[in-house]
Amino acid sequence: MTLVAEVSTEPRWARLVPILTTARRKQWPERIAWGGVPPLVRGVAKTVWRLEVEFGDGFPDPPFVVAGNHHSFLDPFLIGGIFGQKIRFLALQDLFGNHRWLDFALEAFDVIPIRRGVTPLGAMRGALDHLDRGGVLGLFPEGTRHPVFDAQRARHGAAWLATRAGVPLVPVALSGTQRVLGVDNRLHIGRICIVVGPAMHGNGDGRPAIHDLTHRWGRWVADSLDAP
Numbered sequence: 001m002t003l004v005a006e007v008s009t010e011p012r013w014a015r016l017v018p019i020l021t022t023a024r025r026k027q028w029p030e031r032i033a034w035g036g037v038p039p040l041v042r043g044v045a046k047t048v049w050r051l052e053v054e055f056g057d058g059f060p061d062p063p064f065v066v067a068g069n070h071h072s073f074l075d076p077f078l079i080g081g082i083f084g085q086k087i088r089f090l091a092l093q094d095l096f097g098n099h100r101w102l103d104f105a106l107e108a109f110d111v112i113p114i115r116r117g118v119t120p121l122g123a124m125r126g127a128l129d130h131l132d133r134g135g136v137l138g139l140f141p142e143g144t145r146h147p148v149f150d151a152q153r154a155r156h157g158a159a160w161l162a163t164r165a166g167v168p169l170v171p172v173a174l175s176g177t178q179r180v181l182g183v184d185n186r187l188h189i190g191r192i193c194i195v196v197g198p199a200m201h202g203n204g205d206g207r208p209a210i211h212d213l214t215h216r217w218g219r220w221v222a223d224s225l226d227a228p
Contacts, residue, residue, distance in 0.1 A: 041074075042081035049180050049192045053082050058198040060168045063131040067158035068172035069149045069221050070140035072181045074192075075174055079138060080109075082194060088130050089138040090114050090123060090157070124161070131165040141214065147178050149225055151218025159202065159213035168199035171217050173224035195224045 045051035066087060068079060076089050093113045112127055114120040127137055139161070141154040162169040176192035197220050202209045 037077065038081035038084060040081075041077045045074075045078060045081070045192055049176065049190055051078075052191075052193045053196070054194070055196045056198040059196070060170065060199045062136050063134050063165065064136055064168045064170050064199065065131070065158050065162040065165075066136060066138045066170050066172055067141055067217055068138075068174055069225070070142050070145050071147065071149075071174060071178035072145060073185070074177050074181050075140065076109075076138060078174065078177065078192070078194060079172060082196070083136070085136060086110070087136045087138040088112055088127070090127060092116055092144070124157075127161055128165055131161065131167055137161060141217065145183055147183055149221060151215075151222050154214050154218045156210050156214045159210045159217065162200075163202035163205055163210050163213060168201055169213060169217060170199055171197040171220050171224075173197070173221045175225055195227075197224065 042051070062085075066079060066083070068075060076087075080087050088110050090112045091114065093115045112123050112130075114123045131137060137158075139158040141156075141158050142149070143153070143155055146153065158169060173195045174192070175194075176190050179190040180188050180192060200213060200216055200220075202213045
């Protein structure tokens with residue numbers, strides 16, 4: 001029996017169309033998310049919640065890691081809004097699969113999922129790769145939302161990533177978001193204040209340096225929230 005190889009007469013460019021179409025389909029939600037949502041959130045926050053933002057000295061160029069306290073689902077959108085650039089946040093895998101619109105938003109904002117209760121090796125590799133390509137990462141060291149900040153809850157992921165990648169850690173203190181959209185998930189009128197601190201750097205590259213950076217971050221956030 002003679003085997004005859006099937007030769008496609010379809011031009012090569014035609015075979016690339018599905019690939020290019022899929023790539024565009026993945027890109028347009030991200031472009032809309034980062035091109036439209038941050039300015040919208042920033043405008044609404046200034047109008048409705050009297051948003052005040054204060055930037056400290058020594059703000060770095062990318063790549064860097066943003067680490068803030070976490071009161072509300074508004075926090076990542078507000079941080080993205082005031083920074084005016086794409087920030088890839090790390091979020092618990094639990095957020096995915098609850099609602100299709102939430103899944104769409106998480107995908108549009110290119111969130112890196114972290115599984116609860118396991119060492120997130122894949123997420124850490126993805127985060128380091130993003131920093132290596134000159135990107136900006138966002139984390140909430142407390143892990144989840146809390147009505148009151150407590151530095152003792154802070155985990156070391158943000159400091160580990162900044163130290164491992166050799167990039168600055170930019171601390172952010174948010175106040176008021178726990179009142180306008182707190183753990184009760186209800187919107188209220190209030191005032192939001194965000195303070196962006198000076199860049200912090202690890203003193204070395206071992207575990208003591210990571211713990212020290214986490215401690216300095218927590219102390220700075222606590223002092224900023226206590227400031228009049």
